[in-house]
Amino acid sequence: MENVAKEGRALRPASLCVHVATGAAGAGLVPAIVRSSTFRLDDTVYAERAAGRAERTLCYTRETNPTLEAVEARIAALEGAERSLVFASGQAALHALLLSTLERGERVLLFRQIYGGTVDLCRLLCPRLGVELEFIDANDLDALAPLCDGALRLVLCESLSNPLNCVADLPRLAALLRARAPRAILGVDATLASPLGQRPLELGAQLVYHSATKYLGGHSDLIGGVLSGSAERVKAAWLWRTKAGGCMDPEPAYLLDRGIRTLALRLAAQSATALALARFLERHPRVARVHYCGLDSHPHHALARELLHHTGGLFSFVLRAATGDADAEALRVIRRLELFTEAASLGGVESLASRPRDLSQVGLSAEERLRAGLEPGLIRLSVGIEDPLDLEEDLARALA
Numbered sequence: 001m002e003n004v005a006k007e008g009r010a011l012r013p014a015s016l017c018v019h020v021a022t023g024a025a026g027a028g029l030v031p032a033i034v035r036s037s038t039f040r041l042d043d044t045v046y047a048e049r050a051a052g053r054a055e056r057t058l059c060y061t062r063e064t065n066p067t068l069e070a071v072e073a074r075i076a077a078l079e080g081a082e083r084s085l086v087f088a089s090g091q092a093a094l095h096a097l098l099l100s101t102l103e104r105g106e107r108v109l110l111f112r113q114i115y116g117g118t119v120d121l122c123r124l125l126c127p128r129l130g131v132e133l134e135f136i137d138a139n140d141l142d143a144l145a146p147l148c149d150g151a152l153r154l155v156l157c158e159s160l161s162n163p164l165n166c167v168a169d170l171p172r173l174a175a176l177l178r179a180r181a182p183r184a185i186l187g188v189d190a191t192l193a194s195p196l197g198q199r200p201l202e203l204g205a206q207l208v209y210h211s212a213t214k215y216l217g218g219h220s221d222l223i224g225g226v227l228s229g230s231a232e233r234v235k236a237a238w239l240w241r242t243k244a245g246g247c248m249d250p251e252p253a254y255l256l257d258r259g260i261r262t263l264a265l266r267l268a269a270q271s272a273t274a275l276a277l278a279r280f281l282e283r284h285p286r287v288a289r290v291h292y293c294g295l296d297s298h299p300h301h302a303l304a305r306e307l308l309h310h311t312g313g314l315f316s317f318v319l320r321a322a323t324g325d326a327d328a329e330a331l332r333v334i335r336r337l338e339l340f341t342e343a344a345s346l347g348g349v350e351s352l353a354s355r356p357r358d359l360s361q362v363g364l365s366a367e368e369r370l371r372a373g374l375e376p377g378l379i380r381l382s383v384g385i386e387d388p389l390d391l392e393e394d395l396a397r398a399l400a
Helices: 043-050 066-079 090-101 116-129 141-147 170-180 231-244 250-260 263-283 301-307 326-334 366-371 388-399
Strands: 083-087 107-111 132-136 152-158 185-189 207-211 225-229 287-291 314-319 352-354 378-382
Touching: 066 083, 066 225, 066 250, 083 090, 083 231, 090 116, 090 152, 090 185, 090 207, 090 225, 090 231, 107 116, 107 141, 116 132, 132 141, 141 170, 152 170, 170 185, 225 231, 263 287, 263 314, 263 388, 314 326, 326 378, 326 388
Parallel strands: 107 132, 107 152, 152 185, 185 207
Antiparallel strands: 083 225, 207 225, 287 314, 314 378, 352 378
């Protein structure tokens, strides 16, 4: 596919959401949904496959498909990556990352402030692989330094964490790994930031992955994942995608490509509304604290200004409980909301509310939740594209 940036003109991210490749006169502006599971073969295809370049050939949709390749090219341009792969889910992308990276006797290290599903998958997989699993608090380089040895192979963090909005200090983290553990790979879950909020590969990461279900898709109508990085590293993940069957179907690939076209508009609106609502809640007498890195009061606000182009549409707040059961009160508040729907996921055009203890962090013990900073009474909000004043009034009614 031919990149639209010509004669030295590099397109800005919002333009890349819309313009990535050009076609011949008469070609459709929207990529076609190629539903075929198999493709015609010839001697050129056989030669490529015999040379170990099966990923370059159209043979079978479990390996690749033109609809998948169209959205992969768009995402690679947004990430500044040599190559991107789409998967059946974000967890499938993480699974391929882990299996293509880790060997027996190595170590993987996670920030405690990370998506609970990442913790669950690593706890299931690492013992079976004979891989050591360690945790540190976000950006605790003093705790990381003693673990930087020949066994450290992979460090996983979120560029913007769910649900506390911790901002990973990627440049300093990458610098420490280069100096002390040069074999270690920095893998970043950039779901909450999106490629418009941050390009982790430019800040020292080797691999970046997303749940494409969230901001990239943006309409709560697909399940998908993405992994991006160098051609060499992504090819290793492609092998696991192909052999383990984690490929995306062409239909959600088409929906993902459509969703990305409006990503810049949606994110701008969601970020602005999230900041307005976070400021409203910070002043509310029933709210003890608000976790949103766009606020001056957030401990990672300075990092957010340094490393993020926007602060996103997801944040959380802690209810100031009138009784002894803050979690029960939080649930009552959620169920008094009318515009915020009590539901899982995030990043869609509709606003959602939930308790992290029930969903993303349900696999953590009470002690682990507290150690990760997840207090009783914590409510997570995913802000959609509704009118900000309507959402503020909804929160005010629920908190009254």
